[in-house]
Amino acid sequence: MTVKNELIKSILASIWFMFLTFPIMVIKVNTVTDTVEWRWYNMAVVGIGSFFISMLWRYLIRKKEEGSKKEKKDTVGPVQRILQDKKYFLPGIGAALLFTIFFPHIFSMYQTNIMISALIYVMLGLGLNIVIGLAGLLDLGYVAFFAVGAYSYALLNLHYGVTFWIALPLGGLIAAFFGIILGYPVLRLRGDYLAIVTLGFGEIIRLVLENWNEFSFGPSGIANIPKPGFFGFELSLQATTTFTFYIIVLLVLFTIFVINRLQNSRIGRAWSALKDDEVACQAMGIDKAKTKLRAFALGATWAGMGGVVFAAKTTFINPASFTIWESVIILCTVVLGGMGSIAGVMCGALLLILLPEYLRDFGEFRMITFGTVLVLMMVFRPGGIIENVRNTYKFEKSSQS
Amino acid sequence: MLKIRNIQAFYGNIQALRDIEMDVREGEIISLIGANGAGKSTTLMTICGVVPARHGEIFFDGKNITNMPPDKIVALGINQVPEGRHIFPFLTVMENLDMGTFLRNDTDEIKKDLEYIFELFPRLAERRSQAGGTLSGGEQQMLAISRAIMTRPRLLLLDEPSLGLAPIVTRQIFDIIRKINKENNTTIFLVEQNANLALHIADRGYVMENGAITMTDTGKNLLSNEDVKKAYLGI
Numbered sequence: 001m002t003v004k005n006e007l008i009k010s011i012l013a014s015i016w017f018m019f020l021t022f023p024i025m026v027i028k029v030n031t032v033t034d035t036v037e038w039r040w041y042n043m044a045v046v047g048i049g050s051f052f053i054s055m056l057w058r059y060l061i062r063k064k065e066e067g068s069k070k071e072k073k074d075t076v077g078p079v080q081r082i083l084q085d086k087k088y089f090l091p092g093i094g095a096a097l098l099f100t101i102f103f104p105h106i107f108s109m110y111q112t113n114i115m116i117s118a119l120i121y122v123m124l125g126l127g128l129n130i131v132i133g134l135a136g137l138l139d140l141g142y143v144a145f146f147a148v149g150a151y152s153y154a155l156l157n158l159h160y161g162v163t164f165w166i167a168l169p170l171g172g173l174i175a176a177f178f179g180i181i182l183g184y185p186v187l188r189l190r191g192d193y194l195a196i197v198t199l200g201f202g203e204i205i206r207l208v209l210e211n212w213n214e215f216s217f218g219p220s221g222i223a224n225i226p227k228p229g230f231f232g233f234e235l236s237l238q239a240t241t242t243f244t245f246y247i248i249v250l251l252v253l254f255t256i257f258v259i260n261r262l263q264n265s266r267i268g269r270a271w272s273a274l275k276d277d278e279v280a281c282q283a284m285g286i287d288k289a290k291t292k293l294r295a296f297a298l299g300a301t302w303a304g305m306g307g308v309v310f311a312a313k314t315t316f317i318n319p320a321s322f323t324i325w326e327s328v329i330i331l332c333t334v335v336l337g338g339m340g341s342i343a344g345v346m347c348g349a350l351l352l353i354l355l356p357e358y359l360r361d362f363g364e365f366r367m368i369t370f371g372t373v374l375v376l377m378m379v380f381r382p383g384g385i386i387e388n389v390r391n392t393y394k395f396e397k398s399s400q401s
Numbered sequence: 402m403l404k405i406r407n408i409q410a411f412y413g414n415i416q417a418l419r420d421i422e423m424d425v426r427e428g429e430i431i432s433l434i435g436a437n438g439a440g441k442s443t444t445l446m447t448i449c450g451v452v453p454a455r456h457g458e459i460f461f462d463g464k465n466i467t468n469m470p471p472d473k474i475v476a477l478g479i480n481q482v483p484e485g486r487h488i489f490p491f492l493t494v495m496e497n498l499d500m501g502t503f504l505r506n507d508t509d510e511i512k513k514d515l516e517y518i519f520e521l522f523p524r525l526a527e528r529r530s531q532a533g534g535t536l537s538g539g540e541q542q543m544l545a546i547s548r549a550i551m552t553r554p555r556l557l558l559l560d561e562p563s564l565g566l567a568p569i570v571t572r573q574i575f576d577i578i579r580k581i582n583k584e585n586n587t588t589i590f591l592v593e594q595n596a597n598l599a600l601h602i603a604d605r606g607y608v609m610e611n612g613a614i615t616m617t618d619t620g621k622n623l624l625s626n627e628d629v630k631k632a633y634l635g636i
Contacts, residue, residue, distance in 0.1 A: 276489035285475030285504045
């Protein structure tokens with residue numbers, strides 16, 4: 001009975017699709033000879049194709065539902081088990097490190113460049129992860145801090161000749177300051193309202209940069225930003241790229257270290273408590289305002305530093321690099337990867353940035369594929385690629401009695 | 402210990418508290434009873450600094466704490482178990498208790514308190530690695546009270562600890578409240594709908610109506626008072 005039902009539903013879906021795509025897939029007007037071409041063959045392809053996709057979809061959904069009934073006992077997925085098991089974890093990390101160290105020597109400069117931007121996004125994702133994953137504050141204007149970082153390096157360098165190494169911490173600090181500026185007015189907001197205000201904030205920063213010509217040179221941007229220097233030596237283009245790659249790798253490692261420490265600290269605990277229940281937090285003596293501001297400031301710091309690296313890498317920045325779309329991508333990396341999980345966010349960022357690059361061959365279908373992957377992810381793994389596993393405390397039986 | 406003088410509080414233009422005056426002495430159990438919307442919870446919230454007092458003053462150990470930020474008030478030793486429990490649903494029982502020690506640094510004492518709590522509530526010990534949201538209502542209330550005890554309050558404010566609990570669990574909770582009061586000399590300020598139980602364990606009681614205190618006496622006297630009997634005990 002159910003199989004018959006499914007079949008009928010799939011057939012209906014395929015008929016609907018044939019109807020929908022009829023005008024574009026079947027009718028073709030030949031403007032030269034003024035005749036209409038009827039391509040019935042395409043219709044058949046769409047019909048059969050959508051029928052099978054629909055069947056597959058139903059099958060997967062059903063399997064997922066059955067799985068979720070059974071799985072309840074064993075919530076830890078295979079990836080987490082590997083991450084938690086020292087036996088696999090350490091060699092895995094070692095191999096990954098070795099691979100990253102030799103990456104610029106094995107692959108071409110083009111590949112290295114792509115990897116650098118992917119790693120910048122890893123850093124951004126990890127930073128946003130503090131705000132969203134740990135503190136539970138939905139921030140849609142995160143790219144603003146990225147812009148602040150990039151512009152602070154570009155402008156400081158232009159006017160005062162500040163070098164990359166000084167600009168790096170400075171950019172982080174300035175972004176943190178902006179984080180606090182954004183944080184103050186939104187302290188009382190939650191959920192959707194917070195998202196809207198942060199979205200507006202991101203746009204304000206971009207519009208200011210675009211229109212304040214005297215300050216930021218408007219849409220024409222700032223060019224000739226120096227690449228990171230190596231103790232004053234002039235490096236070839238190839239060598240600078242490799243050097244930048246190592247810098248961003250180190251920064252990412254540093255980010256992971258700090259966030260890992262934060263997660264297990266008192267303030268990390270305060271964040272996850274704040275995410276759960278604000279009233280109870282106050283009853284526990286947590287300063288709500290300070291805790292939220294800290295989340296915004298710390299999250300923004302990483303974006304600022306990422307911005308400095310970005311400016312140094314591309315040597316040219318203009319407001320077009322900091323549109324709302326970037327915010328959305330960063331948000332996607334966090335959500336797709338798994339909120340609150342460091343490994344997940346890294347995975348998500350690498351996937352989201354590298355996938356469109358390597359899918360370039362697909363041309364205009366690139367974005368469709370991208371969208372499909374996102375939809376599939378949300379349906380089948382709503383917790384992200386690598387779900388965050390909260391620390392579990394294990395106690396011996398004897399202490400329980 | 403706690404002195405409340407002429408407190409007035411407003412929600413927008415609506416006056417919730419009218420010239421509240423109360424005294425809480427060290428080591429006492431005080432019950433505040435009243436109908437729905439009388440302003441009992443608002444009184445607690447005003448003490449904690451969550452609802453601002455527009456007029457009047459609150460003193461804790463002689464220190465003026467009126468309109469201080471909530472976290473500073475907690476640091477002074479006043480802790481509230483909010484109405485409806487408000488535990489952290491996604492943190493484990495252990496982590497919930499950990500949150501109670503947020504302002505403390507004395508590791509050894511924390512350990513002792515933890516043992517004390519597991520003695521009071523063996524159920525929590527069994528469930529310590531379980532997420533707070535998966536506990537039953539009674540267990541959540543136990544957790545909320547335990548979490549408050551972990552802050553080592555000198556004054557514990559309890560807002561409707563019997564809310565939504567079975568009578569037998571309610572009685573358990575009240576026994577524990579009395580025990581905490583005796584053993585740790587924790588002063589307790591109890592806000593309750595269940596007037597009978599609340600007045601039974603209370604040293605003194607206050608009756609509240611429409612945002613004002615209408616009666617105050619010892620718990621025993623209030624229990625035998627004709628008006629209270631009629632209005633709140635249903636006798």
